[in-house]
Amino acid sequence: MKKVTYVRFGLDLLMAITFVLFFNKQVLGGLTFHEIAGLAIAVAFFTHVLLNWQWVKKVTVKLFDRKLPRKTKFGYFLNIMLLITMSFIMISGIFISRVVFPNINVGNEQWFKVSHISVSFLVLILVAAHVGLHWKWVINVCKNITKFKKTKKSLSIVAKLATVALLVVGIYEINETGFLGKLGGVARVLNLSSSDMPQKGGEKPDFDRHSFSETKSSAMASAGYERPDFDHEGGFESPNPFVVIGTYFAIMSVFIIVIYYIEKILTRVKRRKKIAGPAAEI
Numbered sequence: 001m002k003k004v005t006y007v008r009f010g011l012d013l014l015m016a017i018t019f020v021l022f023f024n025k026q027v028l029g030g031l032t033f034h035e036i037a038g039l040a041i042a043v044a045f046f047t048h049v050l051l052n053w054q055w056v057k058k059v060t061v062k063l064f065d066r067k068l069p070r071k072t073k074f075g076y077f078l079n080i081m082l083l084i085t086m087s088f089i090m091i092s093g094i095f096i097s098r099v100v101f102p103n104i105n106v107g108n109e110q111w112f113k114v115s116h117i118s119v120s121f122l123v124l125i126l127v128a129a130h131v132g133l134h135w136k137w138v139i140n141v142c143k144n145i146t147k148f149k150k151t152k153k154s155l156s157i158v159a160k161l162a163t164v165a166l167l168v169v170g171i172y173e174i175n176e177t178g179f180l181g182k183l184g185g186v187a188r189v190l191n192l193s194s195s196d197m198p199q200k201g202g203e204k205p206d207f208d209r210h211s212f213s214e215t216k217s218s219a220m221a222s223a224g225y226e227r228p229d230f231d232h233e234g235g236f237e238s239p240n241p242f243v244v245i246g247t248y249f250a251i252m253s254v255f256i257i258v259i260y261y262i263e264k265i266l267t268r269v270k271r272r273k274k275i276a277g278p279a280a281e282i
Contacts, residue, residue, distance in 0.1 A: 008051055009141045015044050016127065020248035022120065026239035035093070035100045042090045049083065071263060075133050082130060085123045092116040118185035125183070128252040132259030163257060170254035173247050 018037050021027050025034055049056070059076045062068050092112040094101050106112075131138065174180060238244070 004051065005141060006145070008048070009138075009145075011044055011048055011051075015041055015048070016131075016249075016252075017245060018044075019127065020124070020245055020252070021241055023124075023248055024239060024244045027241050027244055031099050035097055038090065038093050039100065045086055045090075070266075071133070075130075078126065078130055078133065082123070082126050085119055085126060088119055089116060089123060092119075114185070118182070118188075121179065121183045122186050124248065124252060125255050128255035129259045131252070132256040133263060135256065135260045166250065166253040167257060170250040170252075170257075173250045174254065177247065177251070179251055 018041055022034055022038065025031060027033065028037075056076075056079070059068070059072060063073065063076065092115055095104060095106050095112045096109050096116060097104060
């Protein structure tokens with residue numbers, strides 16, 4: 001296996017760990033870590049895109065070719081969505097910065113703050129879907145790193161039990177953190193024009209408060225907007241980085257498992273159709 005593969009794997013893993021830490025603004029020093037690590041993630045993300053640029057060019061040229069597998073097409077559009085949403089998070093993060101770029105003032109910063117947070121939950125699902133789509137590659141890289149080649153029946157059973165356990169824990173965390181409600185914030189934010197969002201006299205959004213309830217205006221109320229529970233007010237939120245990583249990796253695992261098995265089922269159906277095709281002609 002080429003060294004670039006290990007570089008890609010290490011880069012992806014580091015990005016995933018750092019990204020989930022952003023979901024608790026109290027982790028590792030608060031906003032200072034959040035903003036500086038965010039810039040590092042931006043560099044790592046675009047490095048990831050460059051490392052896969054040859055694949056992007058090949059698929060773009062053949063995108064409308066009927067022979068191109070649906071999995072490849074789905075992966076392509078998934079990556080486009082990731083590029084758009086990640087770019088939005090990075091740009092909006094700069095607009096609302098209080099540490100690295102405190103003097104930037106583009107107006108409507110409260111809208112950028114709410115959008116920045118809401119879109120982050122969508123990106124978490126997109127990242128999980130991306131991993132699920134390439135799960136076999138992840139497993140193969142891990143096998144090469146650990147030099148583990150043989151698959152025993154007992155290990156297969158352990159893997160299945162671990163999958164079930166991850167699903168249970170992940171679903172629990174989705175409910176405990178109010179994840180789906182926060183994800184719904186994306187649609188609600190898009191339904192609000194930036195002029196509907198209250199302003200703070202040009203000041204930077206106050207990230208140190210536990211909510212943005214003070215920003216809720218009559219315009220937002222008339223639009224049917226309800227404040228998403230961004231700060232886990234109804235559940236447990238620990239600033240411990242290991243707890244944060246465990247919580248959001250468990251949530252990601254649900255979507256990874258779902259995408260992986262959907263892709264696996266569709267592949268089996270496709271194979272059966274190929275086998276049944278010549279048999280039907282006979």
